[in-house]
Amino acid sequence: MASLQRIWQKNFSRRPLISFNTLKSRYNRLKYGDRDRLFAEAQQRRDEFAEKYALEQTGERQIGTIDLIEKGHVDRYEKAAELVAKHQESPVLSLLDCACTVGYGSAILGKHLPEAQIKGVDIEEKVIHFANDHHAGANVSFVASDAMQLDLPENSLDAIVSIETIEHVPDSAGLIAHFARWIRPRGVFVGSVPNEDVIPWATSGSVYHYRHFRPQEITDMLTEHGFELLEIFSQARDKQDRRSFIEGTDGWNLIFVARRI
Numbered sequence: 389m390a391s392l393q394r395i396w397q398k399n400f401s402r403r404p405l406i407s408f409n410t411l412k413s414r415y416n417r418l419k420y421g422d423r424d425r426l427f428a429e430a431q432q433r434r435d436e437f438a439e440k441y442a443l444e445q446t447g448e449r450q451i452g453t454i455d456l457i458e459k460g461h462v463d464r465y466e467k468a469a470e471l472v473a474k475h476q477e478s479p480v481l482s483l484l485d486c487a488c489t490v491g492y493g494s495a496i497l498g499k500h501l502p503e504a505q506i507k508g509v510d511i512e513e514k515v516i517h518f519a520n521d522h523h524a525g526a527n528v529s530f531v532a533s534d535a536m537q538l539d540l541p542e543n544s545l546d547a548i549v550s551i552e553t554i555e556h557v558p559d560s561a562g563l564i565a566h567f568a569r570w571i572r573p574r575g576v577f578v579g580s581v582p583n584e585d586v587i588p589w590a591t592s593g594s595v596y597h598y599r600h601f602r603p604q605e606i607t608d609m610l611t612e613h614g615f616e617l618l619e620i621f622s623q624a625r626d627k628q629d630r631r632s633f634i635e636g637t638d639g640w641n642l643i644f645v646a647r648r649i
């Protein structure tokens with residue numbers, strides 16, 4: 389608003405054809421009117437995708453192409469790509485995006501890690517149909533499967549990314565045991581889970597999650613399965629701050645990086 393004040397002073401203050409308040413309200417109408425229109429257009433495109441692919445809009449999963457995905461979710465995958473690149477000790481050529489939903493995150497990983505073959509897996513055929521239509525690429529492919537039933541050889545992956553997934557399976561320790569078997573020694577695992585200390589599962593009302601995790605619980609689960617924790621931090625301290633990553637573990641989502649020993 390300071391720059392608007394400067395524009396008014398420069399152009400109108402000596403010839404008050406328009407008061408500052410009128411200029412401000414016209415500016416706000418233009419700015420926020422436009423924002424509302426863009427929001428409505430985006431929602432309409434989400435609705436069209438939801439109808440075409442028979443995807444229920446539950447609020448639990450993102451729907452659409454990357455431009456329709458909430459920024460905090462895109463940021464999480466961008467951060468995951470950055471963390472894999474930062475901690476890899478040798479080139480990452482094979483990466484599993486476990487529970488990829490509509491595939492936008494696998495596409496982000498594929499863009500930032502062009503040498504890697506990214507395999508996105510999700511239990512729902514409908515989201516994989518969408519992913520195949522919109523986010524598959526030269527180094528990005530998808531498969532519909534229950535992650536617990538995936539038949540992958542031991543030590544066959546250089547990296548695993550599993551964002552907001554582990555809380556979705558009844559046997560979270562079992563899923564981490566699978567990850568530990570599939571990832572090769574010194575491979576990198578990046579994950580994120582809801583923070584039990586900030587959003588207690590019992591009062592969260594989530595019908596899709598089996599549990600949430602305290603920082604120590606996820607750390608213990610990782611070490612028990614042969615991972616060494618490299619980093620843990622968090623995202624989103626409150627609803628107004630959903631986009632930023634924060635040091636420490638008092639955000640809504642815990643983000644961790646671990647290495648297979």
Ligand SMILES: C[S@@+](CC[C@H](N)C(=O)[O-])C[C@H]1O[C@@H](n2cnc3c(N)ncnc32)[C@H](O)[C@@H]1O
Pocket residue numbers: 448449450461486487488489490493509510511512515533534535536550551552553556557
């Ligand atoms: C909250 S979404 C997260 C998706 C994505 N990683 C993201 O961050 O946008 C959770 C996803 O887990 C999938 N899911 C749940 N149980 C699964 C399982 N056993 N195997 C594979 N995917 C599963 C759901 O279908 C859903 O797409």
